[in-house]
Amino acid sequence: MARRSGFGRAEAGLLEKLLRLDLLPIILLLVVASIGAMMLYSAAGGNMDPWARRQLIRFGVALVALIVVAVIDLRHWLRYAYAVYAIGIASLVLVELIGTFGGGAQRWLDLGVIRLQPSEFMKIAVVLVLARYFHYLEQDKIGRPHHLLVPLLLIGAPAALILRQPDLGTAMLIIILGGAIFWLAGVRWWKFAALGSLGLAAIPVAWSQLQAYQQRRILTFINPDRDPLGAGYHISQSKIALGSGGVSGKGFLQGTQSHLNFLPEKQTDFIFTMFAEEFGLLGGIGLMLLFACLIAYGIFVAVRCRNQFGRLLAMGLSTSFFLYVFVNIGMVMGLLPVVGVPLPLISYGGTAQLAVMIGFGLIMSVHLHRDQYVIHPGRGV
Amino acid sequence: MQQNDNDRQIRFTRRAAILAGGQAMLFGALTGRLYYLQVLEADRYKLLAEENRINVRLIQPRRGRIVDRFGVQLADNQQSYRVLLTAEQTSNVDDTLAAIAPIIGLDFATIDQIRDDIGRQRNFVPVAIAEFLSWEEVAQIEVNAPDLPGISIDVGDRRFYPQVSEAAHILGYVARVGPEDLTGDPLLETPGFRIGRAGIERSYDESLRGRAGSRQLEVNASGRVVREIGRTESEKGRDLVLSLDMALQSLAGEKLGEESGAVVVMDIHSGEVLTLASAPSFDPNKFAEGLSTSDWAALSGDERAPMRNKAIAGEFSPGSTFKLAVALAGLEEGVIHPDTSFVCPGYKELGNRRFHCWRRGGHGRVDLNQAIAQSCDVYFYELAERLGIDRMAETAERLGLGREFDLDIPGERPGLVPTRAWKRAVIGERWVGGEDLVSGIGQGFLLTTPLQLAVMTARVANGGKAVVPRLIAAADVHLPERLPDADPRTPIDILNRSDVPRDAISGGGAQAPSLGFDPRYLAAVRRGMETVIASPRGTAYRSRIGVPDMEMAGKTGTVQVRRITQAERDTRVLRNDELPWRLRDHALFVGYGPVDNPKYAISVVIEHGGGGSTAAAPVARDVMELTLRRDQARSADPVREG
Structure with missing residues (x-):
């Protein structure tokens, strides 16, 4: 307990760890990923190519990554949190310098063999680094505003870089995610209120910084009928697809809106719409329940954990997962503006899937090492 | 320290619970929204989908x-071939257009327009580049098909007028x-x-x-057809x-020839119109194809008005054909009886004006029969003076003048039968005695259409029944x-x-109601009309048919268009062929046949055609003869079906 850096219990062997891995989340992830592959198969008009096969292969890779991440000792994650964060920031800067354009934004980093979206990994890095920061921050210091300056910068830097890409959705999600970790760490209500009002005051400034297409998306969200054939078209067609699915859906491969291309970006951001068109309300609720189980697993792990780092890490990652699911589904239903957030594990996209799997790997790592009693809090960095 | 972490854990757990609760609520909101869209609004969205x-x-x-x-067949449909160009089936639209242009004769302006049309459409939508292709053109395109990527031929209907x-x-x-x-x-x-x-x-x-x-x-979102789901055939x-008989109609057109005029033949009992010819005419096929600007200019600029249906929309003074109505009015009103005679010295004086008869020397003493037969103007001046316009107008209207018959063709004109009240109301002047005289010989304000003249004749011929043309x-x-x-x-x-x-x-076929004329008086008028043709002194003697049981009776009319000055009368009245077309007289003829058992009435009007007996009566003779021959053939047919 008094050791400078120690765990309450001796480290278990690798094989033992593998045997102790939870099967439930892995099964849930497999089921959700299979649904994703099925929808990609449907999106291609009943074809494994070009999306479903590649997504499944990548899922296999991501599953291996998940297991590797899960068995790595939590202490290492604590130790290397800043390093991971630094790599994340560096790759965001690289994107800014040499990134590839796609879909109107500079998001990808071309590494030759693979193209990565550093902003996806940044969400994990932010959670890691905040968990570490608050893990070492003593309770009484949380009350002092100047101790919050460092974590605010830790959130602000990647958010600003991602906003420059420009990717408003991901930037907003990182800010909200950071806020959630602040809240979990014990920051007081009134500070959120103060920051919130500051944020509101900053809206006009932020608005002027937004790209024209981002402004249009927000205006369209406020009034989708403003421009039914332009920016509002996606939302209108998405609602038609959802609504026409009815209770039981049109059946697998039978979604008229999706298959006749009325539905935009059906293999990525609007894949939930396609799913709910083909499988109806029952399918939609079923999928949301699967997501809810995965989120609940993360919360369960966080609550069971006996160290602050693991708690914040598991809860933060689970919240991040929740945010993605909520924003994506809310967006395709017309509850939220179209901000280009994929549906985790279902939408086509290797980086996002890998990031989600690594995130769950970390949650499982927390669970595997839940009883380790990490060094005394208040150590400082 | 342990205590400290326990505090943190408690606080964390509380806050995590609140966060999880919030997440659950937001998921609930998503579920609610899904329920709203997929259950409550499902029908609306299904329809939209x-x-x-x-x-x-x-x-x-x-x-x-x-x-x-x-x-x-008067109006039929023919297969028509169209050339379509589908942009996505050719690598170069301009090359294809250049290749097809010489085959179907496209000029540069048309090619530019086609290019615009193609630009406006999605590239898989076929655009019509030419219609109404000839067989030769279709064959040419088929032969050259390999050099014409994107070109296809489509069969549609076109309206066709064989006559x-x-x-x-x-x-x-x-x-x-x-x-x-x-x-x-x-x-x-x-x-x-x-x-x-x-x-x-x-x-x-x-x-x-x-x-x-x-x-x-x-269709998919870009409009491309994926498949046909259902089909309702057109009806x-x-x-x-x-009721036309094209043989008569054609003959009438042929006889009118280059003249401007109209011929109407109708069944005096049923009212069926067998001929309703107007000349000159036009080719309706050109309208269906799309008339060229020069063709339109030629049609609309022609002084003989080929576009006007003169049989129903041409309003002419009836001239002497109106004398039938005046004679009947005189008899009906008791002003004259069939034997009443007047002396014609060649003119009649009224006040200080002199009204001339068409025959310079006059006809001497004439009775009604001879007055009609020789078309003596003075007899009818006397009659008109005694009748007055209103009584003439009343009979004229009963005979069918001054009204439309609603023949189901747009453009029918009512003509004009003037009255004292009409002149006061419309012109704002008092009716004067001289106008009675002028009206008595069918000139002045009176206007009639060839159709009305045929109806008038039919009503005289059928014994005074209110037959209506159809x-x-x-x-x-x-x-x-x-x-x-x-x-x-x-x-x-x-x-x-x-x-x-x-x-x-x-x-149809219902018996027309009687107009209430005395049959003896109608017979007297008809006798006059018979004499017009039967008597060598009659104005249409030369236009007699001369076949037993197929003779016609009638009345000529010549309408003076210009004013003849006293100076011209004193020297020599110019002949029609010495005058420009627009100043020549209108030639009219009305008649019926056969004489003994009237069945058909005819009217002929030739605008600026000259004299009624020289220009109109011969046309009427030929058309009436064929009418009667075809009637005989029909009546004699032993295997008449139905």
Whole structure:
């Protein structure tokens, strides 16, 4: 307990760890990923190519990554949190310098063999680094505003870089995610209120910084009928697809809106719409329940954990997962503006899937090492 | 320290619970939204999805045919070939256009327009680049098909008028739909659709048009057809049978020749119009194809007004043909009786004006019979002076002048029968005595159409029955798909044929009510008309038919268009052929036949054609002879069906 850096219990062997891995989340992830592959198969008009096969292969890779991440000792994650964060920031800067354009934004980093979206990994890095920061921050210091300056910068830097890409959705999600970790760490209500009002005051400034297409998306969200054939078209067609699915859906491969291309970006951001068109309300609720189980697993792990780092890490990652699911589904239903957030594990996209799997790997790592009693809090960095 | 972490854990757990609760609520909101969209609003969105998915394309119905009473095709449909160009099937639209231009004769302006059309459409939508191709052009395109990527040939219907100009004024024509024609009926907006623009084609447009069919096509978001889901066949337009006899109609047109005028032949009992010819005429096929600007300029600029149906829309002074009405009015009103005679010295004086008879020396003493036969103007001046305009007008209107008969062709004119009240109201002046005299010989304000003159004659000939002309023998019928050609010598009314459904036959045939004229007086007028032709002194003696049982009776009319000055009278009145066309007299003739058992009435008006006896009566003679011959042939037919 008094050791400078120690765990309450001796480290278990690798094989033992593998045997102790939870099967439930892995099964849930497999089921959700299979649904994703099925929808990609449907999106291609009943074809494994070009999306479903590649997504499944990548899922296999991501599953291996998940297991590797899960068995790595939590202490290492604590130790290397800043390093991971630094790599994340560096790759965001690289994107800014040499990134590839796609879909109107500079998001990808071309590494030759693979193209990565550093902003996806940044969400994990932010959670890691905040968990570490608050893990070492003593309770009484949380009350002092100047101790919050460092974590605010830790959130602000990647958010600003991602906003420059420009990717408003991901930037907003990182800010909200950071806020959630602040809240979990014990920051007081009134500070959120103060920051919130500051944020509101900053809206006009932020608005002027937004790209024209981002402004249009927000205006369209406020009034989708403003421009039914332009920016509002996606939302209108998405609602038609959802609504026409009815209770039981049109059946697998039978979604008229999706298959006749009325539905935009059906293999990525609007894949939930396609799913709910083909499988109806029952399918939609079923999928949301699967997501809810995965989120609940993360919360369960966080609550069971006996160290602050693991708690914040598991809860933060689970919240991040929740945010993605909520924003994506809310967006395709017309509850939220179209901000280009994929549906985790279902939408086509290797980086996002890998990031989600690594995130769950970390949650499982927390669970595997839940009883380790990490060094005394208040150590400082 | 342990305690400290326990505090943190408790605080964390509390806050995590609140966060999880919030997440659960937000998921609940998503579920609620999903329920709203997929259950509460499902019907609306299902409809919208179907509207997205299904594109209804109309199928144009086949237009109903128009035939004459014997089934001769007057307006039919022909297959027409169109050239379509589909941009996505050729690598270079310009090359394809350049290759096809010499075959179908496209000029640069047209090519530019086609390029614009193609630019406006999605590249898989075929664009029509030429219509109404000849067989040679179709063959040429087929032969050169390998060099014409993207070109396809499409078969559609085109309206076709086999009789060309012979019944053009009655049939009218079809033409492209203009912006002013749009009623919201989507059929009108289908490419290449034609609507009735004039004549029967216009007045019976709805009936002839038929009902559009539709194809329900599944289309994707870019509009490309994925498959056909359903199809409702179009319902072809209903056919229409005219009472016309094209043989007579053609002969009338031929006899009018280059002149400007009209011929009307009608059945005096049933009112069926057998001929309603107007000359000069036009080719309605050109309208269906799209008239060129120069053709339109030629038609609309012609002083002989080829576009006007002069049989119903040409208003002419009746001239001496009006004397029939004046004579009947005189008899009916008791002003004269058939034996009453007047002396004609060649003129009649009224106040200080002198009214001339057409015969300079006068006719001497003439009775009614001779007055009609020789068309003595002075006799009718005397009569008109005693009758006054209002009593003449009353009889004229009973005989059918001064009104429209609603013949179902747009453009019918009412003519004009003046009265004292009319002049006061419209011109604002008092009626003067001289105008009675002028009206008595059918000049002055009086205006009549050839159709009205035929009706007047028919009413005199049928014993004073209020027969009303009609042109439509049957409308809204479905005739057999193939109509065998009628035997030209012994034609059978199509409505009597066994292969025509009974319900095709419309009413008609009801006995027209009597107009209340004394039959003896009508007989006296008819005797005068007989003498016109039978007597060597009659004005139309030279136009007698001369075949037993096929003779006609009639009345000539010559309408002076210009004013003849006293100076000209003193020297020599200029002959018609010495005058420019617009100053020549109108030639008129009305008649009926056969004399003994009248069946048909005829009227002929030749605008600026010269004298009634020299220009109009010979035309009437020829047309009436054929009318009577065809009537005999029909009556003699032993195997008449139906």
